[in-house]
Amino acid sequence: EPEVTQTPSHQVTQMGQEVILRCVPISNHLYFYWYRQILGQKVEFLVSFYNNEISEKSEIFDDQFSVERPDGSNFTLKIRSTKLEDSAMYFCASSAGWGRDTQYFGPGTRLTVL
Amino acid sequence: KNEVEQSPQNLTAQEGEFITINCSYSVGISALHWLQQHPGGGIVSLFMLSSGKKKHGRLIATINIQEKHSSLHITASHPRDSAVYICAGPNYGQNFVFGPGTRLSVLP
Numbered sequence: 001e002p003e004v005t006q007t008p009s010h011q012v013t014q015m016g017q018e019v020i021l022r023c024v025p026i027s028n029h030l031y032f033y034w035y036r037q038i039l040g041q042k043v044e045f046l047v048s049f050y051n052n053e054i055s056e057k058s059e060i061f062d063d064q065f066s067v068e069r070p071d072g073s074n075f076t077l078k079i080r081s082t083k084l085e086d087s088a089m090y091f092c093a094s095s096a097g098w099g100r101d102t103q104y105f106g107p108g109t110r111l112t113v114l
Numbered sequence: 115k116n117e118v119e120q121s122p123q124n125l126t127a128q129e130g131e132f133i134t135i136n137c138s139y140s141v142g143i144s145a146l147h148w149l150q151q152h153p154g155g156g157i158v159s160l161f162m163l164s165s166g167k168k169k170h171g172r173l174i175a176t177i178n179i180q181e182k183h184s185s186l187h188i189t190a191s192h193p194r195d196s197a198v199y200i201c202a203g204p205n206y207g208q209n210f211v212f213g214p215g216t217r218l219s220v221l222p
Contacts, residue, residue, distance in 0.1 A: 035210070043157070043200065043212040056209050089155055098204065103147070105157040 001080045002026045004106035006092050013065075013082055021077045022107045023092030032075045033093040033103065034067065036060070043091070049075065050097070082113045118143070118201055118213035126219045133188040135216045143203030143211065146184045148175050151198040160186070160199075167197050175193065191220045 007032055008098045013019050025032050034046040048055040062085045064090075079086055089110050093103040118139045127133050139146065147165040151157050161168050161175040163184060167173050172191075177184040188195055198215040205211045 033210070037155075043202070043213045044210070048209070060210060079159045091157060093157075102159045102162050103210075104159065105149075107156050110155075 002104075003103050004092055006106035006109050008109060009107065010110045010112070010113065014025075015084055015113055016081050016087075019079050019082055019111060021079075021090050021092075021111070023075045023077070023106055025075055025092065025094030026075055026104055027073070029094035029096050029104070031055075031095045031098045031101075032069070033095075034077045035091045035093065036087045036088040038085075045091075046077070048092065050098070077113075079111075080100055082111075084113050087111055087113045118203060118211050120184075120199075120201060120213040120216050122216060124217045126221065127191050129192060129220055129222050131216065131220075133191050133195075133208050133220075135186045135218070137164060137184045137186070137213055139182050139184075139201070139202035139203055139211075139213075142205050143182075146177055146186070146201055146203045147210075148186050149200040151200060153197065155192050157200075188218075191212065191218075193220045196220050 007022045032049040035043050037043045045058050047057040047061045047067055064080045068076050089108045091108045092106040095101040095103045116192040121136045148160040149158050162174055162193050163177040174191045196209050198217050198220050200215045202210050202212040
């Protein structure tokens with residue numbers, strides 16, 4: 001069964017450093033998403049991406065964040081200058097359609113900012 | 115502000131019990147998703163509902179559009195059902211709104 005993969009599974013970084021989280025969505029999916037979950041809190045939407053551009057983003061997704069689909073298979077989330085409060089689990093997801101279509105989630109990347 | 119609420123927050127059951135988890139949502143959510151988050155953190159999509167009822171194995175999900183309420187039922191619960199169950203929905207578009215989750219523990 002096709003699945004969404006994410007790398008790395010755990011990333012530790014120093015405050016102020018740039019990190020890139022990588023995701024490989026399911027190959028025939030057209031919509032891609034990033035979510036984050038701070039430990040003990042609910043999952044929060046960050047951004048959705050379709051047709052090589054951002055479709056929608058939340059208030060969390062400020063200028064420090066960017067997304068890219070560099071090569072037609074990978075979907076990346078970059079945090080330019082990490083802050084302590086960026087420590088969270090980051091989930092990538094993909095779907096064939098949006099809204100009413102099932103989203104398939106990756107296993108997550110746990111980001112720890114020291 | 116569009117919100118998704120769940121009850122109960124925590125639920126402990128004995129193996130074999132019938133379990134119900136409830137979700138209420140405010141206007142703007144066009145379809146409701148039920149997700150399962152395993153103890154290791156991974157998230158699996160269980161159902162997407164825009165009307166009526168869906169069944170998959172021992173899981174049943176129902177939705178009442180007029181009342182903006184959905185329920186997830188687990189029949190003959192098993193310890194492997196222990197997880198956090200989350201309802202979520204697209205808020206007028208692709209901005210998903212998530213509930214806080216219901217932590218279920220099924221004891222043998």
